[in-house]
Structures are given as structure tokens and as C-alpha cells.
Amino acid sequence: MNLVISSIPEITADWLTSALRRHGALPQGQVLSVTAKPHDHHMGYVSETIAHLTPHYSAEAPASAPRHLLWKYYNNHDGAVEVSFYNIVATLPEPVPGVIPCYEAMYDPESGESHCLLDDLSATHRIPLPRARVLAGEGVPTPQQLEQIMDSLARFHAYWWQHPLLGTVPDTLEVRWWYRDREHFDKHILRRQNNWAAFLSQEGDTLPPKLHQLYEHALANLPGLWEHYFAPRVTNFHQLTLANGDGYFNQYLCPTSNVADSAYLIDFQEISANFGANDLVYLLPTFWSQEQRYEQSREEQALRRYHQTLCAHGVTDYTWDDLMTDYRLMITLMIFVPVWDQTEGSPREYWWLKMRCLTAAYQDLECAKLFEA
Numbered sequence: 001m002n003l004v005i006s007s008i009p010e011i012t013a014d015w016l017t018s019a020l021r022r023h024g025a026l027p028q029g030q031v032l033s034v035t036a037k038p039h040d041h042h043m044g045y046v047s048e049t050i051a052h053l054t055p056h057y058s059a060e061a062p063a064s065a066p067r068h069l070l071w072k073y074y075n076n077h078d079g080a081v082e083v084s085f086y087n088i089v090a091t092l093p094e095p096v097p098g099v100i101p102c103y104e105a106m107y108d109p110e111s112g113e114s115h116c117l118l119d120d121l122s123a124t125h126r127i128p129l130p131r132a133r134v135l136a137g138e139g140v141p142t143p144q145q146l147e148q149i150m151d152s153l154a155r156f157h158a159y160w161w162q163h164p165l166l167g168t169v170p171d172t173l174e175v176r177w178w179y180r181d182r183e184h185f186d187k188h189i190l191r192r193q194n195n196w197a198a199f200l201s202q203e204g205d206t207l208p209p210k211l212h213q214l215y216e217h218a219l220a221n222l223p224g225l226w227e228h229y230f231a232p233r234v235t236n237f238h239q240l241t242l243a244n245g246d247g248y249f250n251q252y253l254c255p256t257s258n259v260a261d262s263a264y265l266i267d268f269q270e271i272s273a274n275f276g277a278n279d280l281v282y283l284l285p286t287f288w289s290q291e292q293r294y295e296q297s298r299e300e301q302a303l304r305r306y307h308q309t310l311c312a313h314g315v316t317d318y319t320w321d322d323l324m325t326d327y328r329l330m331i332t333l334m335i336f337v338p339v340w341d342q343t344e345g346s347p348r349e350y351w352w353l354k355m356r357c358l359t360a361a362y363q364d365l366e367c368a369k370l371f372e373a
Contacts, residue, residue, distance in 0.1 A: 003106045004113040006073055008036050008051050016055055019104040019117055020065065029061030036071070049073040052120055066103070068120035078269060079114030083107040084172040085268045086116060088165070097155035097313075098265045100253075125253035125264065134249070135349055139287035140298070145254045145263070149283070150302050152252070152263040154309035157276040160242035161315050166273040167237060175237075176245060176272040178333065179230045189222050192336045198343045211359055215339070218332060218362075221371040228373050229329055237273060239318055239326075245270030247279040248286070277326035280306065281334050285361035286354055293361065303327065328367045335362050 005011055013031040020026035039050035053069040072079070086105035089096050100118050107114040128141035128149070141149070160166070166173050174180060178188045196219055204212070233240060244251055244265055253264045284299050293299040307323050338355035342348075362368070 004073075004108045004111070005071065005106075005115045006075075006113050007049075008038065008071075011036050011051065011053065011071060013055075016053070016069075016117075020055075023103040025103055026057075026061060026065050029058040029065070031055045031061075032058055039070075048079075052122065066101075066119060068123065069103070070118045070120040070122075072116045072118065074114045075112055077109075077112040077114075079116070080107050080109070080112075081172050081271060082268045083114045083116065084169060085271050088169060088172065097159055098152040098263065099156070100264050100266065121253055121264065124256055126256055127250045128252060128254045129249045131250065134287050135353065137289065137353065139249065140292050141249060141254070146298075146302055147305060148254050148263040149249070149252050150306045151309050152265065153247075153276075153279055153283075154306045155313055156265060157241040157243070157279070158310050158313035158315050161276075161310075162237055162240065163242070166240060166242065172271060173242070173273055175234045175240070176243075176274045176278070179226075179234055181234070182226060182231070185226050185230060186223070189219075192222070192339070193219060195336065195340045195343050199339045203342060211355070214359060214362070214368075215335070217368065218335065218371075221368075222332075224371055225329070225332070229325075229370070233275070239275075239322070240273050241276045242271060243274035243276060243279045244268065244282075245272050245274060245278065247282045249283060275326045275330055276310070277323060277330045280327060281330040285331060285358055286334065286337075287357055288361075289357055290360045290364060293364075324365075325370075328365050328370060331358060331362050331365065332367045332370060335359055 005015065011034060013033050016034050017026060017031040020031070033056045035054040035056070037052045037054075039052060049072070051071045053071055054067070055065070055069065057065055074082075083105040084107070086102040089099060089102065090105075095101070100121060102116055102118050104117040105114070106116075128145040129139055133139065140146075167175070177184050179185045196215060200207075232238060244267075246267070246269065247265070251265060251267050253266055255261065255263065280303065284302060285293060288299065303323065304320070307318075307320055310318070335355070335358045338351040338358065341351040341354065
């Protein structure tokens with residue numbers, strides 16, 4: 001029997017009753033009926049099949065039973081890691097900060113299908129930036145939203161900081177494959193070399209000479225980063241945490257009013273043990289221009305708030321300078337992501353904006369000096 005719910009017609013009152021009962025959210029009573037509304041993708045999610053569920057309970061159901069739920073379905077094994085993550089979270093003794101409560105997460109390795117049943121926060125939370133605004137160069141959330149995201153991310157990272165579970169679950173809690181060990185790191189560099197060659201064959205004539213030189217220099221020096229920066233950290237998870245791994249602003253839900261509590265992370269398909277700064281680089285310099293980063297010291301203020309919150313929630317022996325070194329290190333790797341984007345067929349408006357922003361940050365923060373250590 002396939003335990004994965006793969007279509008909206010399969011979302012029945014009996015299934016929902018059983019799922020909530022297994023979780024402990026419906027100790028008595030039952031779901032009499034359920035209204036399922038397909039998700040409007042303009043609200044943020046784009047890669048999954050999603051429906052908003054409104055269960056209607058019998059009189060015996062407790063008032064604490066969830067009133068609004070979100071069903072997410074993946075195929076092609078896309079949801080395997082996310083399901084694994086939610087099931088790990090379910091075994092922990094306390095709620096993980098910034099994670100939406102999950103009532104069921106199922107994955108069928110044979111079919112590749114999976115589903116997650118989550119609290120639906122759409123009445124109180126929204127993604128801070130739609131994709132269209134980001135591509136228009138307007139990728140800066142409100143000051144309040146930025147603070148909420150920094151706080152939520154820092155609390156999440158603090159919870160998982162050097163956590164004893166890191167490294168114990170393949171694909172989910174392992175170090176990101178880019179630098180899991182020397183073999184993986186070398187393969188990652190080879191991949192970037194191949195991406196660069198393919199990029200040049202298509203866009204080499206359009207690339208400014210200074211950017212061409214920047215990439216050639218960085219690519220030639222990447223191998224030297226292993227011994228000094230990666231090997232001492234990834235072999236024993238020193239100052240590593242669990243990171244979203246694809247954490248753009250549309251991977252967060254921010255409160256729409258002061259009534260709601262905090263921001264939440266969503267979509268854990270790329271999660272891994274990682275440098276916390278990896279998530280910060282996806283958020284801040286990837287789509288921010290130099291002017292946007294410098295305006296009112298926006299980038300520095302966001303990073304300082306993150307660091308202060310991280311330390312306030314139990315992280316010790318991780319200084320501001322440590323964070324900035326990690327931030328520069330992750331930017332150095334991230335400048336090659338828009339190159340890969342182009343080779344994968346992304347439109348120029350996407351990868352060129354990304355490339356301009358990341359390489360500007362790479363130069364402003366003097367990331368090339370990392371190669372001199």
C-alpha cells in the first residue's frame with residue numbers, strides 16, 4: 001500500500017483523521033470532512049503541488065486540533081530529504097526554532113513520491129519578496145522583515161550548531177557534497193571548471209575583461225582553500241550547523257502583522273551540515289547590488305544582528321571575525337553559481353544580475369585574499 005498521498009482527491013477525512021491521530025494532534029474525535037483548495041503559486045511556492053486544507057471536526061475533537069493545514073506533494077524523489085528532515089525533527093525533545101510544525105511526512109523510495117502535512121500559516125505569514133521583484137533589482141525586504149529573518153535563521157543555526165546528530169543521516173545531515181571531503185571538493189572544482197569552459201563558449205565575448213580575470217584567478221586558486229579552510233571544519237563538524245542550502249528570501253515566511261510571532265524557514269530539499277554563512281550568502285549578496293548592501297550599512301547590520309542572535313542562543317567561541325571569514329569563503333564559492341545557472345539554461349536576466357551582485361561583493365570584501373592564507 002502506498003502511504004503517499006499523491007493527488008488532492010486522495011485527501012479524505014479518514015486519511016486526515018489517521019494522520020493527525022498518529023501524530024497525537026487528534027487524540028479524540030475525528031475529521032468529518034475536509035475542504036482542499038489548490039495553492040495559488042503567486043504566494044511563493046513554485047516547485048511542489050500544494051493544497052490548503054480546512055478540516056471539519058466532530059464535536060469530540062479538542063480545540064487544539066489544527067484548523068488549517070498545508071499538503072505538499074513531490075515526485076521524482078525531490079522531497080526525500082525534506083521528508084527525512086521533518087521525521088528527524090519529530091524525534092527531537094523540543095521544537096526546532098523557525099520550523100513549521102509537521103504532522104506527517106512520507107516518502108516512497110520506489111515511486112519517488114512524497115508528501116508533507118504541515119501547519120498552514122498563510123493567514124498570518126507571507127514570503128517577503130516575490131521572484132519578479134528580485135529580478136527587477138528590488139530584492140530588499142523591509143527592515144522589519146530582514147530583522148525577523150536574521151533572528152529566525154540565527155536561532156535555527158544555533159539549535160543545530162555542532163549538534164551531535166550532524167553526520168548521522170546520509171543526504172540529510174551530512175556535510176554539503178561540495179566539500180564533504182577532499183574527493184568531493186576536487187569533484188566540485190572539476191565541475192566548476194567544466195561549467196566555466198561551457199560558459200565561455202557561449203558568453204565569453206559578452207563578459208567584461210575584469211570579470212573574466214576575476215573568475216580565472218579564483219578558479220585557479222580554489223584547490224588551495226581545502227587545507228586551510230575546509231579540512232579543519234568538515235572532518236569534525238567544527239563550527240558547522242544545519243543550513244537550508246538554497247535559502248533565498250522566498251524560502252522564508254514573515255509575519256504579516258504584529259500578531260504573528262516570528263519568521264519561518266520553508267522547503268528543506270537542499271538541507272545539509274554546512275557553514276551557517278552559506279545561508280547568509282544566499283540571502284544577502286546574491287541579489288543585492290553594492291548600493292543596496294551599503295545603504296544604511298544594510299549588509300553589515302544584518303550580519304551583526306545574525307551574529308548577536310547566534311551568540312545569545314548559546315553559540316560560543318565564534319567571533320565576528322570568524323563569521324566574516326566564513327562569509328567571504330562562501331561568497332568565493334558562490335560566484336560560480338551564476339556560471340552554472342547559465343549553463344543550465346537560466347535566462348540572462350537571472351544569471352547576469354546574480355553574477356554582477358556576487359562578484360561585486362567578492363571584490364568589495366577582498367575575498368581573493370583568502371587565497372593568500
